[in-house]
Amino acid sequence: MDDNVKQRLVGAVVLASVAVIFFPSLFDEPDDRYIGGQSQIPAAPEIKPVQIAEPIRPEGIAPAPEPQAMYQLVEEPEPVTPSVATPAPEPSPEPPTPVGLNDQGVLRGWVLQVASFSDQAKAEDLQNRLIKAGHTAFIRPLVNSKGQQVVRVFVGPKAERQALVAIKAELDQSLKVNSLIREFKP
Structure with a gap:
């Protein structure tokens, strides 16, 4: 096909599409839209205050003591306990790890490394199973x-590290794994 014919066809298609878009707007009647100046929001309701009656003290209940009398300590005599030979304390299997701050001043915490995966989907699957189990x-x-x-x-x-031992x-x-207890690093 000749280039002039192609250009004329493209021009005719463009003119036809412009006519299809703008032709209806030329022959439509204009919409008379009126925006009223009055609000359609109803007026605020009239709220009447509610009167609440004073509380009535039930019979048989004593009034509360004065604050000064409530907080005075009553001295109790110390009970006398006979001295009994105490057996030597049993050594604990593992001393509790101190809860506090680590060397960087961050609160010390412990985590349980359950597994390592090269596949992200398998790791997310195990994570979801653990969450469903309540962990x-x-x-x-x-x-x-x-x-x-x-x-x-x-x-x-x-x-506390001891809390993870049971878990x-x-x-x-x-899960038939050998998990590791590690220090938590945020």
């Missing part, structure tokens, strides 16, 4: 020492 679970992606991207699944954090035993048995 606080989260995931963290990182690059391991071999340069591979891994996603770790954690439960916690807890303020570790439960999850190790139910």
Whole structure:
């Protein structure tokens, strides 16, 4: 086809589309829209104050004592306890880890590393299973020492390390894993 014919056809299509768009607006009657100056919001209702009767003290209830009398300490005689030989205390299996701040001044916490996955979907699946089981679970992606991207699944954090020991035993048995208790790093 000749270029002149192509240009004429394109021009005809453009003119036809412009006519289709603007032709109806030329022959439509203009809309007379009126915006009223009156508000359609009803007037504020009249609110009457409610009178509440004074409370009536039921019979048989004594009035409260004066504040000075309420807070005075009553001295009680110390009970005399006979001295009995006390057995030596049994050593605890694991001393409790002190709750407080770590070296950086951040509140110390503990987490349970349940598993590591190279697949993000598997990690999210385990996280959702742990959450449905009632645990606080989260995931963290990182690059391991071999340069591979891994996603770790954690439960916690807890303020005391001892609180995770029971959870570790439960999850190790139910998931057949060997989880690790680690210090929480936010």
